[in-house]
Amino acid sequence: MNAIVNAAAGTLGASVSDQVDWASKTYLVVDDFIGVRQLLRESLRSLGARTIDQASSGGEAMGLLNKTRYDVVLCDFNLGEGKNGQQVLEEARMRNLLLPSSVFLMVSAEKSVESVMGAAEHQPDAYLVKPITEGVLLTRLNRVWRKKQVFGLIDQAYAEKDYLRAARLCDEQIAVNKAHEIDLLRMKARLMEKSGEPAKARETYERVLAQREYQWARSGLAKIRMADGEFEQARQMFQTVIAENRYYIDAYDQLAQAWQHMGKHEEALNVLERAAKLSPNSVPRQRNLGQACLKLGNVGMAEKAFRKCIAIGEYSIRKTPDAYLGLARVCGLKNDPKEALQLLIAAQREFGADHPDMELRTKITEGLVYHESGDYRRARKAGDELEALLQATPERPDVPTCLEMATLLFAVGVKEAPVDLLCYVIRNNHDNTLLQDEVQQIFEKARMGEEGEKLIRGARKEAIDLMNQGVLLWKTGKLAEAVEWMRNARTALPHNVRILFNSAQILISHMQQRGYSAELHEEAHKVLTHVDHLQPGQQRFAQLMEQLLGLAPKAEEPAQGAPAGEVAAA
Structure with a gap:
């Protein structure tokens, strides 16, 4: 457990002798117990802090973060009803409510693997276990603050999506900050990947590994192997990383992807299940597990994953309609259309205002539920309503939704609308051969194999000529x-x-x-x-x-x- 806490803390071993002007910083303390807030406030005051705001809940913390860019945030993991500390951090990161130089310290009495792993995944600058002494607080703040100043301009360039400039800034900092060389190389490798420069990323990871066997560097090399189509080599490398550190959760997600690329969906499912047990409070991971189960027909496990996803996602910014729609599909397969329709109504109510294609997606799922439960008359009715929605809306949804809709429309006997959808998909992805193969399979399932080949060729030519x-x-x-x-x-x-x-x-x-x-x-x-x-x-x-x-x-x-x-x- 100590290894996990230390990894989450991200300590760099810097001396605390150099003084930081803590009196000039702004602070936010988040805890649902007033006594703990007062203790943390007094600890900060002993460091010289003057401007300290307090929040007693995750919702109140988000309100303050919306108004003020704090230098330091101390947030408890468990905050009672509503958002927990992990979800506060998650939303603050995704909505850019923290400056690149801001310090976010997760504070908790929790020592369980589940809690620490969940918090560490969203990258707090340190994870502090209560009780916290003033000495520990000062030491950790000094370490993290120095690192933040080294990375401040790099983070800003990253936020502006100027990845090449950010990589050059890493090199500049490496030249003058040898104490942070490994962390800077890690950032540089990530930037090279974001810049579409896998060879340079590989060089950087190998430079790190020449100094010491870091699991993140080994995992980074495996990701590059996977991107190059070397799935078996990537699989072996990810499994080695997990064997050396069973808590390196990202390696599980990547290993599952490697198995999927190799067509080994059962193996991928087993890995996702292990990852979800280790870190069960990740909304995306529970959703991915549910979708993998649904694809393989493991209805029981899919139901469990989707229900968990809905429960833990209630206050999360990562909450999406996918778990609701997936669970509705599960209910259709269990011949329970009543609950399926209730879930679709709930999804429409929860997400309709923020997702313009929500009506379309719920109608597709409704049709699939009826079709899978054998109610072909209602499935056809849903198909007719989908056609009307398509005609009324010029905007087309994302690729997975288009493919799902085309599959349903073909299944209920419609031809023209799904053909138009699939040609639209090809025109927007005219150089994606894997997607073209998937579209061809849908045509073949609809007994339109030869016609589908001609349509795909024509759609590709149209896009190329336009460009x-x-x-x-x-x-x-x-x-x-x-x-x-x-x-x-x-x-x-x-x-x-x-x-x-x-x-x-x-x-x-x-x-x-x-x-x-x-x-x-x-x-x-x-x-x-x-x-x-x-x-x-x-x-x-x-x-x-x-x-x-x-x-x-x-x-x-x-x-x-x-x-x-x-x-x-x-």
Whole structure:
């Protein structure tokens, strides 16, 4: 257990002799017991702290984090009813409510593997076990604060998605901060992966491993192997990492992916089940376990995972409709359409306002529930209603939803609408051969194999011709026409990554040749952000983002010696 706590703490062994001006910092103390809040407040006051806010619940903490960017947050893990400390940290990270230089300390009397693992997954800067002495608090704050100042500008570049600049900043810091070399190399390797530079990431991991056998570096090399299609080698490496540290939870998730890529879905399920037992309070992991079980027809385990996912996700920012829809499918397979429909109503009520495609997704699941429980008349009715929804809404959902909808529509006897959906999917992914194979399988299941092949070829050609025309305009110097053409192409195919990249490239070229434009800069930034959301880790994304950010007028340089937090906030 001590090994887990130490790993979560992230201590760097720095001396505490260098004094930090703790009096000038802002603090937030979060605990549901007033006595504990007072004790922590007094401990901070003994360090010189003056500005200390307090919250008695996770909800109150989020309200304060929305208003103020604190330098230091001390948050209890167990906060009674509502969000726990893990969920506060999770949401604060995802919503960027903490500055790159902010310190988040998780405080708890909990020593269980489940609690520590859950908190550590969301990267608190330290995990402190009660009771906490002033000496321990000061030592940990000093260590973490120094590290934050080293990483402040790197984190800011990362937040701006300028991964190549962030990697260069890592090299600069390595040259002057040998004490933090390993942590900086870890960040650099991660940045090289985000920049689509696996060879450079591999070099960095190997540089680390030449000094010491770090499991995260070994796991990083395994991820690169997996990305290169070397699934068996990756599997062996992940299993070695787990054998050396059974609490290295990320290796379980990656190992499950390796098994899935190899077509070994039972093995993948076994790994996910082990991971969920070790760290059961992860909403995404319970959801993935449920979906893996559903795919294999393990209805009992799928039900258990989806119900757990709904329960632990009640106050989590990672709460999604997937567990509700998955559990509804389970109920359909158990021939319990009544509960399935209740779950669909609950999903619509919970998520309808924030998910514009919620009505579509619940209607698809409703149709599948009826079809799987043998009520083909109601399944056909749901299919007819889906057709009407498609005609009324020009926007198309994501790829998995499109494939699921096409499968249902074919199953209930509809032809034209699912064909249009599948062709739309191909046009937006014209160079994704694996997806094309999946679409072809849907056509074959609908007894349209030969026709499907022709439709796929035609959809691919349409996308390629659309893209090539815009590139031709650009290459022949017709920049304004190329910009406009690619805008129309993005409207027609909003999720085609190659069209999006070419559109961003043309916008950048326009500014390079004809001068900076704030409107074009914003447009290009939105396009690249959309690409990074669709397919993160693309080399071209990092290169284009660096070019784009280099075009913007330079902001006024911060005053010499300004704290990292102030620079980040400017």
